[in-house]
Amino acid sequence: MKKTLILTSTILLVFPFALTGCCKTEIANLKTELQATKSQRDELQTQVDTVTETRDKLQNQVNELAGSRDRLEKKVTELTGSRDQLQKQVQELTESRDSLQKQANDLTSSRDAAVVEARNAKQRIDSLASQLETETNKVSELQGQLTQIQAAIAELQNKISL
Helix, strand or coil, rough: CCCHHHHHHHHHHHHHHHHHHHHHHHHHHHHHHHHEEEEEEEEHHHHHHHHHHHHHHHHHHHHHHHHHHHHHHHHHHHHHHHHHHHHHHHHHHHHHHHHHHHHHHHHHHHHHHHHHHHHHHHHHHHHHHHHHHHHHHHHHHHHHHHHHHHHHHHHHHHHHCC
């Protein structure tokens, strides 16, 4: 009985130690797994942080590109308006040039007509000057004859009065 009691006591003492040893091994294994799990969790958290940071950067780039696109679209709209205004100005200038060209042509025609009229007037003036000279010569001749007639009348009067 003593042997049984010793054996039972020994078993009872060994059993908790055995259980404690198993538990320690199990705890050590669990701690190792926990460390591995924590390490994996930390790696995954790091990857999630990296992905989140990258996503935020990409979202910022998308926002910047959208802003740039909006600014470019606004500039395109402004440039289109400017182009339309320039085309309108070019059209107005073309019309003005055509009008000025027509006026220049009209003035050239008027000048040419005035030159023809001036030539005709000069020819008439020359013709009238020639006629005036002829008439002046006739008047001089008639005055000469008149002077001779007056001299003859004066002579006749002298003869008659004598």
